[in-house]
Amino acid sequence: MNKFKHLSIPYLIWMIVLVLIPILILIVMAFQETHGIKIFDAKFTFNNFQVLQRKDILQSLWLSFLYSAIATFCCLLIAYPVAYIIARAHFKNRFLVLTLLILPMWSNTLLRTKAIASLFMEGNIITSMLEKIGLFVKGLNIYEKPVAVIIGMVAMYLPFMILPIYTVLEKIDKSLYDASDDLGADRFKTFWKVTFPISLKGVTTGIILVFLPCATGFGVAEGLGEYRLIGTYIQQQFSKDATYGVGSLIAIVILLVITIALFVVAKVDKEGETLL
């Protein structure tokens, strides 16, 4: 099938035009003070870099990191046992398990965010329904508080953590367990020496798939009442304020983190099996 080799050339060109060239433009724009895109007649400047010293920007970078780090950690804490339990239960019907895990993704993310955010208010639809049957329960009233934002993020991105870990755990050769058992290891030792090292591949992918959208997205965070994150700031630079230079600069900061993530993925998962 070597004849098909040439089919990868258009893809390479497509990727260069839509990925590599725009990133170069982004870097150029970070050194310009422009409103909108005027690459050729704009002046070279370092002024945009002052943004990186502003307190509010630094705070929102730190806040984005903090929120998504905590959310990612919580996701991992819940997702690992769940993936492990599902994988070890040896369901015959892998398709059904996957369908049930992916099901929420066919529901609009922003609408789900809205729904979960409404639960954090004192009067919500559930308390209202309970009132009808005579149970007077007060809601949590934690809307816009950090706890609510983190719970919301975990709820939105949990499947992205479960799926890659499950994929890796499910592929582990069962004879490895038997071998470990025969060699005298107990269940805990088998887990620690056999299962855990193999599953790290899925854990890495999961962490990346949860951490990045948490830290950089703006739809979910804004839906949960948090407007101070870096995604919201970039969004404003590119739509309302039209200060593309500043926006590009911060996008590049994010891009640096993503490049690291990309190489980590390439290192642990050369054929991209766990990304699905």
Add this chain to the structure above:
Amino acid sequence: MITIAIIILFIYLVKKKASLVKDKTITKINTKVWPKIFKIICIGIAIILIYMPIVVILLQSINGSKNNGIFTEFSLKWYGGLISPDTFLTGNDIQAANDLQKAIGNTFLITILSTLISTILGILFALGINALPKKQRQKMILLNNVPIVNADIVTAITLMIVFMMVFSVFDWQLGFVSVLISHVFFSIPYVVLSVLPKLSEIDDNLYDAAVDLGCSPIKAIFKAILPAIKSGIIMGMLLAFTMSIDDFTITFFNGGRLLPNVSMIVYLRKGKALSPSVYAYNTILTFGILFVLLGYNIYIYMKGKKKKTKKQLGGK
């Protein structure tokens, strides 16, 4: 509400424990019940977190009131408003529902077109990548992973820059074309990733054999290769569809204002201007896809069973 969930869980656990106690192997219980409780708690938390929003959306869709916080009475009018706003709704709701209808139309137009285009292109590109030597292939996969790993907002901005530069030459505006191209762009990598493993499984000589037997190259692809990678294609299509129908950030920056999809409407309209019919739409969509997939799964299962029985009969 969470307390109720915990109570239900607790009752379940107690029942489970009671049934265990009845079991004769009492000595084993003490060592085995805690992992079980841990298991149930973990799965319980995950299910509550993942499914709670869907349940709320379902309740919201049958709520007679427009207010998110109050449940007045059971009503299917928001479902009706999805089909014909004029007959089922009144006042400002009609306009909001009309806008929603348009947004749903846009969403499906873009999603279906981009799923088809990206599936076809994805298969072709995957064929190309699969034929490359190992080093080059891994480099291409790295490049392919860029849109998947990249933050939505960075992808959206980079695409917007390209579109603005190219479109300004022709004096076009960001709209249908740019939204469609950007959706195809972020869908292709998922198709490529799901088709590639299937391609590497099939025998390299399959295609050559088909050509030797007198197939034209195109016929050889259709008759020999595509059937062998069918499951990968379906998986890729499903992923492309899922990503495209739910997209918000990339549409937002690449012409979503001219061609608002459902996510855009949910984001831009806060409070009263958002028609609750959107909850009805979402419920239908979620459960519709679920039933289609379950149906497909049952169909495959039945087919497999028939084959087995046939084989058994033939064996006798």
